[in-house]
Amino acid sequence: MALHKTVETQDQAIEDVYSSGSSQHTLPKYRLPNHSTTPSAAYNLVRDELLLDGNSRQNLATFCTTWVEPEVKQLMADALDKNMIDKDEYPQTAEIENRCVHIIADLWHAPKSWQTVGCSTTGSSEAAMLGGLALKWSWKKRREAAGLPTDKPNFVCGPVQICWKKFARYFDVEIREVPLRGDALGLLPADLREYCDENTIGVVATLGVTFTGIYEPVAALAAELDSMQRDLGLDIPIHVDAASGGFIAPFIQQTLQWDFVIERVKSINASGHKYGLAPLGVGWVIWRSTADLPEELIFYVDYLGGNMATFALNFSRPGGEIIAQYYNFLRLGRDGYTRIQQACSDTAQWLASEIVKLAPLELVYDGKAGLPAVCYKLKDGIDHGFSLYDLSERVRMRGWQIASYPLPSDRQNIVVQRILVRHGVSRDLVALLLEDLRKAIAYLQKNPVVSSDAGPSFSHGAIAEPVIPADTPNLA
Structure with missing residues (x-):
């Protein structure tokens, strides 16, 4: 055989990533490739595309954690195979979740933090929806017991994150979002009488308004609702969306009254992966007491090995973020969180x-x-x-x-x-x-912009239509 006709080697030890067959083509976008790719080539080609992303540390628009200690990364890798929902198979991970619930309940001054109920979620959006559902079902049960109609539930809020608009649409609840009047940046007590009525399942107060960062005055809102109950007979609970502030206020605004120290506050949600310092994505929802979570929202499953209660919207999800949250609680304690915040x-x-x-x-x-x-x-x-x-x-x-x-x-x-x-x-x-x-x-200032197409860089859920190239093959 002539030397120039020798068969191409398949020895991966001498194969170069950027001269491999996979690197000679654009990466697949619309169908699965026919052939396999070596791990090093697949890794580097995907990693190269990710270089086009922004640097997350310079993203000062996001609330989410972008820096973690090396030990957190190791714990996340150690927990890669742990399915949080399977509490029978992973009982210690379930125990760690339970510890986090009670630690957070104590942080938020739940009357009996060791007995109250809550759960981890994929983020504060899911946690907020669970809080909203509990308000709706509790309102519905009270109305049914009184022989009153239950077809027009509403909730009252100030400027809220998109998850509350999703909750309103997905679960058929009217959202009464109070407009900002005068110099207001959030919901005010004076707004409540105009917007609340017998069909109001609850008032959502935000501890850390997405648009500006301010806290809405939870204690003042509760005091006005107390007054409305005396005057009008309306007993309206509060849910606090503390997506960000829930892990700020307990440490650096300790005299602020916003949590379960206020009796009218029945549930609170927060993001562990925001100022809770955990990696994406974990959220938490805590109820004031077990009585504030309607039994109808709890399901029991026995096909994973044991009879387990579940009341999250999601089912299978990773346990690593919850473990990392507990690591932060253990690692930092109150002093550490206080110093950081x-x-x-x-x-x-x-x-x-x-x-x-x-x-x-x-x-x-x-x-x-x-x-x-x-x-x-x-x-x-x-x-x-x-x-x-x-x-x-x-x-x-x-x-x-x-x-x-x-x-x-x-x-x-x-x-x-x-x-x-x-x-x-x-x-x-x-x-x-x-x-x-x-x-x-x-x-x-030296180069004024005569005509600009620059627009908002903060989306509340608008989804752009995909642009499909003209030469895209017909995959029908």
Whole structure:
């Protein structure tokens, strides 16, 4: 055989990733490839595509954890095969979940935290929906017992995250979202009498409004509902959406009354993977007492090896995030969480003190008495020559992702920009962002944007239609 006709080697030890057959084609998008690929080639080709994603540490629009300790990564790998729902097969993982529930219940001042009920979820959105469902079923049972109709349930809230609009649509409950009036940034006690009635299953108060970072006044809302019960006979419970604030307030705003210390608060949800410091995705919902979770929402399954109660919307899901949450509780304790959240808050307030020095900008929220965040807008009555959307795009060139969007109704004419400070976002990193903001503003002032297609960089659930290339093969 001629030397130049030798058969191509299949020895993986000398195969190069970028000269392999797989690397000579674009990655499959519409159908499964016919042939296998070596692990190293598949890994590197997929990893190369992921380089086009943004740097999560520079994403200051997200509430979610983007930095974890190496030990958390190891625990996540150790728990890769653990299915959280299978409590008979993984009883110690189930025990760890149960410990987390009671630790959080104690953190939120549940009257008998060692006896109350709650569960982990895939995030605070699922947890919020479970809280909403419990309110609906409790209201329905009271109405049926009184012989009253149950066909028009509603709940009252201020500006809420998209999960509550999903809850309203998916579970056929009217959402009465109170518009922002005057200088208000959230739900106020004075709004309640106008919007609540006998069909109101509950009031949703937000501890950390998504748009601005402020806390709605839970204690004042409860006091007004107490007054309404005396005057009108309406006994309306509160659910607190503490997606972010639930792991902030207990540590750095300890005198604030917002949780189960208020008797009218019946349930609370929070994200473990936000300021709870756990990796994506885990949430928590806790009820004040077992009586506040209707028995009708609990199901029992026996086909996984034991007879187990379940009341989550999801079923099979990984256990690693829950284990990582417990690791953080064990690793940090109250002191550790307090130091971390206070450092984030101090950095946010420092950023706010520097933002006010930037001539075009005006603070909307200064990072005090709420989430570690800053929210600002362009000053009114001035032609700045650019929008905050343009500013977002400009700093994106340096890798920063900052949310820009209009406030909810009736203040949609106000466009704001919000910066979140999370664990891992250091004072130095924020100082670098601030310098890039200064440079971006200076550039835009010298080069006014005559026509811009820049728009909101903060979605509440709108889904873009996919763009299909003209040469896409017909796969029918």
